[in-house]
Amino acid sequence: MPGNGGYVVWVDHAFGPLAASLMGTWKYACGAVGAAAFPALCSDYLARVAPAVSGGGGARVATIATFNVALTFLNYTGLGVVGWSVVALGLASLSPFVVMVAISVPKIRPRRWAAATAGEKDWKLFLNTLFWNLNGWDSVSTMAGEVERPGKTFPLALVSAVCMGSLGYLLPLMAAIGAIDAPPEAWGDGYFADAAGRIAGKWLKYWTEVGAALSSVGLYSATLSSAAYLLAGMADHGLIPSLFAARSPVFNTPWASVAVTGAVALGMSFLSFDSIVAATNALYSLGTVLELAAFVWLRARSWRGPTACR
Incomplete structure (x- = not known):
């Protein structure tokens, strides 16, 4: 079903407007709140280079506010700009990790992979973070109306993204853990940069910090776009006021949806990173249950729309 709104449209066809409104509310809140994690993560990495950004002082507040405002404006300029900028940021952010993996190979000792922390494990935090890192693949459906031939473009893009994302997590993690003797307790926020420094020197540490910051920029832009176009899709289908579907006369983007989502x-x-992760996971889980129920229901009824995207 090509068109903005994605899973909200699916649930509307399956269960009606009330269920679609619930779906949209949960998923929108998940996206808008989830986007908030990335300015804080970016600030954490910048703090390793500029200590003034650390803590809760004015420099950190100004950094987070500037990050949000600048990238909200980028989304206002259109998905074409956002899309190509995210591709460029993705390549830039992955490059130091590719270099780190290559340099780590002769230093890897497999015995280090078996190291374990002493005492009780925080499985709740681990599973919450893992789920948060690996969800959201369905969010691209909210922008299907902006994509040429979504039925062919999305499957290829998703397969490529899942493969690249999985390798992007697994290979650098195995390389860093296997190449240095560091206790598992040392792996806190931003430790990848410290590991890169120990493997190859300060130049790779700083490059990794810049790459991680750029990754946060790209992830924020993509998440904000998805949430904003979900809001616009809900307005297109009459679930919320039509103001949120209003388009900018200059960039043809849903300016009200972008502005509200950025705010x-x-x-x-x-908020704390752990609080954001817990909230987004809860909201995403609620929406996913309803999304899967709609999928099963529509398949059982063999529903086919007049312009079904297959």
Whole structure:
């Protein structure tokens, strides 16, 4: 079903507007709140280079606010700009990890992979973070109306993204753990940069910090776009006021949806990372249950729309 709104449209066809409204609310809140994690992560990495950004002082607040406002404006300029900028940021952010993996190969000792922390494990935090890292693949459906031939473009893009994302997590992690003797307790926020420094020197540490910051920029832009176009899709289908479907006369983007989503993300950016992850996971889980129920229901009824995207 090509068109903005994605899973909200699916649930609307399956269970009606009330269920679609619930779906849209849960998924929108998940996206808007989830985007708030990335300005904080970016600030954490910048703090390793500029200590003034650390803590809760004015420099950190200004950094987070500037991050939000600048990238919200980038989304206002259109998905074409966002899409190509995210591709460039993705390549730039992955490059130091590719170099780190290559340099690590002769230093890897497999015995280090078996190291374990002493005492009780925080499985709740681990599973929450893992789920948060690996969900959201369905969010691209909210922008299907902006994509040429989504039935062919999306499957290829998703397969490529899942493969690249999985390798992007697994290979650098195995390389860093296997190449240095570091206790598992050392692996806190931003430790990848420290590991890179120990493997190859300060130049790779700083490059990794820049790459991680750029990754946060790209992830924020993509998440904000998905949430904003979900809001616009809901307005197109009459689930919320039509103002949120209004398009900019200059860039043809849903300016009200982009602005509101940016404001929500800015307001949530000062929560703790763990709180943001827990909230987004809960909201995403609720939406996913309803999304899968709609999928089963529509398949059982062999529903076919007049312009079904297959």
